Amino acid sequence: MQSKDARFDGWFFTAVLTTGVYCRPSCPVVPPKPQNMTFHPSAAAAQQAGFRACKRCRPDATPGSPQWNERADLVARAMRLIGDGVVDREGVDGLATRLGYSTRQIERRLRAEVGAGPLALARAQRAQAARLLIETSTLPMADVAYAAGFASVRAFNDTVREVFALSPTELRRRSRPEHTAGQLCLRLPYRAPLCPDNLFGHLVATAVPGVEEWRAGTYRRTLRLPHGHGIAELRPGPGPYVQCRLSLSDLRDLTTAINRCRRLLDLDADPEAVDELLGGDAVLAPLIRKAPGRRVPGTVDGAEFAVRALLGQQVSTAAARTHAGRLVAAHGTPVADPGGGLTHLFPSPTALTGLDPATVAFPRKRREALAGLVEVLAAGRLDLAAGSDWQRARQVLSDLPGVGPWTVETIAMRALGDPDAFTATDLGVRLAAAGLGLPTTPAALTRRAAAWRPWRAYAVQHLWATGDHPVNHMPTADVVAAPARTDDRGAAHR
Known part of the structure; x- marks a missing residue:
């Protein structure tokens, strides 16, 4: 202090x-x-x-505490779910149901470690959402109160005055919002340093046509949200923040959309802690000095990423994008994007349950694996949401035929957000290991990587960066791909 x-x-x-x-x-x-x-x-x-x-x-x-994305215990899972808006949507009982604990146990554990119960934490989040809407929009205050999750305008007024010592009207008068029709303009803070190259490079190199694009130096994608849909535009800022523009069909999704964008970009990470530990390794130290603050690209939808990871098994990045684009064109939900070329939401597991495996253009075993994955996702037997149990999710994935260690750890890294996930069988990791004089067999490399725990997912980002692949470079030109089309029979093609 x-x-x-x-x-x-x-x-x-x-x-x-x-x-x-x-x-x-x-x-x-x-x-x-x-x-x-x-x-x-x-x-x-x-x-x-x-x-x-x-x-x-x-x-x-401020950026959120990094603990809630680093840990997998009850408190961390609860904090991630509260950040995703579960208490506002489902109440404390819904939070308890998702976590498998009693409301009393959750209340006691949160108070002991965070100093507040789930209702107080959700209230603080509502206050922040209200402040953002007041300062970045011209919505009537009654609409702001509803969108931020307050039960009444009176509760909204009282909370804003209590938390910020200003009335909602005074807050708006003091702000100078950047008004853009239909959009909310925000800043997403992070702890410096941040290396944007692999972060945005990876998202753009693997972007699914119609769902994601890189336009005018900005990463854009569609969002499936609890009350509707949205479009997020994310751009590295000149200061310690990422510029964010959100277009939402229902403003009640504001807090959820913000938190999912933060998870996508790993903005609550503690780069000082990560780089200090990894920089103590003689092999990794030069890589850390060259590009401090690397983040692990995440996802806004765990189920979406799991499907994409399976589509990417044993194929090139371009082929994986093609397969995903075909699924989107055939089964995705159409959306309008006045500001660009986004056309669809990625299909939900429920929308893919009717998928005929024979129409997917890859080997039979992988088609069967896709069908099995979609089934457990749609049935709720595999939870990849913000508050999921990392080890249980790994076990469910490992039990699926056709899902190997690479897919399990890739999903753990990108969808679950486990900072210690390690893809020892990944070709890029093994090539980097060979170039650096590290062991190249998965077992030997895993033993060598024990010194990198609990940050092995970040070590993977540095290993990948030793190669000259598009995932390592932030694009300098637009990457706006036309989505796949469907013919009258529903079969997607380019």
Whole structure:
């Protein structure tokens, strides 16, 4: 706090007893005397203790604590689900059902570690969503209250005043929003450094036609959301944030869309911790110095990525995009995109349950594997959502015929967000290992990589970057592919 170290923003919050304000560690205001400070593990805990957000440092807008995406225990799973909006949509009972614990157990564990229960955490999230809508839109305040998840305009007004010490009208008057018709313009903060090359390069190189594109230096994609659909536009900013534009069919999905974009870009990571450990390895150290802050590209939809990972087994990136594009054209939900060339939402598992495996242009065993994967996803036996149990998901995947270690670990890395997932059988990883003098057999390489735990997924990004593949480079020109078309019989072709 005294050194204003931004690396700790989001890890904890400081409340000032004399002013009744809580701040992020890097707040530019002169720090108070230590005896006048108390510390809280979350913004919700500080708000519940009666403190209001600092108007200078805006602690409610810090990157999230990296713990919730690094860990797989009950508290971390609960925090990821609350961030995805489960409490607002399904209540605390719905959260408990998803986690398989009683509401009392979840309440006790969250209070012990985060300093607030699920309702208080959801309330803090609603307050932040309200602030974003107030400052970035011209919506009437009643519509803002509804979209942010408040039960009444009165509860909305009271919460905004309590958390920010300003009325909603005063907040809007103080802001200078960038108005764009039909869009919300936001900034997604992160902990520096960030290497955008592999992050955006990977997303664009593997982009599914009609669902994703790279246009005017911006990654764009469609989003399937709980109350409707949306389009996200993400662009690296000049400061420690990613510029984000969201077009949503239902504004109640704002918080969910923001959190899914953050997971897609791994924006809550702690690059200092990752690079410190990996940089201690003599082989990886030069790679870390060359490109600090590499992130692991994630996904906005775990089920979507699982299907795409299976389509990518033992084929080139271009072939995987072609297969996925055909599925999208035949089974995806059409959407309108006035600002570009996006045409569809990626088909849901339910939409793919009627897929005739014979119409998919790859070997029989892989067609059967796809059918098996779609079946367990549609039936809910495989959970790849934000709060999923990583080890149980791995086990369900491993039990599916035709799904091998590469697919399991790729899904664990990109869909589940496990920072220790390791694709030891990946061809690119093995080629990089050979070039660096590391073991090349999966078993020997896995033993050697034990020193990289719990950040082996980040080590994979550095290993991939030793090759000259499009996934390692942020595009300099538009990558806007025409989607696949379907003929009268429903068979997709290019």
